[in-house]
Amino acid sequence: MxxxxxxxxSGPGFPGGSPEHRYEMEVALTADRRLDAVAxxxxxxxxxxxxxxxxxxxREGFLHHEAETGWSLRFPPPPGAAAxxxxxxxxxxxxxxxxxxxxxxxxxxxxxxxxRVVGVEVPPGPVAPP
Numbered sequence: 001m002x003x004x005x006x007x008x009x010s011g012p013g014f015p016g017g018s019p020e021h022r023y024e025m026e027v028a029l030t031a032d033r034r035l036d037a038v039a040x041x042x043x044x045x046x047x048x049x050x051x052x053x054x055x056x057x058x059r060e061g062f063l064h065h066e067a068e069t070g071w072s073l074r075f076p077p078p079p080g081a082a083a084x085x086x087x088x089x090x091x092x093x094x095x096x097x098x099x100x101x102x103x104x105x106x107x108x109x110x111x112x113x114x115x116r117v118v119g120v121e122v123p124p125g126p127v128a129p130p
Contacts, residue, residue: 001026001047003123004097006105011113022052023073023105023115025063026123033096033120040065049073064088073105 008014008021026048028039040047046062051073053059061075071091092104092112101117 001028001123002097002120004117005119006103006115007118009102009114009116012111014113017114017116018054020052020054021113024050024052025073027063027097029097029120033098035063035065035071035091035094035097037065037067049075051075070094 004025004027006023006025008018010017014021028036028043028047030036040063049061049063051059051061059075061073064072064074066072069090071094072088073091074088089108090106092106094103095101097117098120099117103115103117104112105115106112
């Protein structure tokens, strides 16, 4: 698994991007550095996702894949939001996942933002005993 970090590159209200808006996803990648749908389907644990927005607590969610619609980031509604609020952001044009590459995320309100991959690394975890 890899920890992928995305920062906003552009979008409505943010023509120059915003490094304060960030997503992190724990994913498996194929040999050609794309999100691995086979590994996702075979995984016994959800692939974690986190959303960081200025002035808001981080939101915990997960990455989901469907053959018909592709990849999405799913987050439970924030406190005080309607339980039926759209819980997902759709990943569009997700090609190779490596630093410097771009992808598009369509937010639940329908607006699309460009995101730049700024990190792909092994996520921190427990240290294996010697």
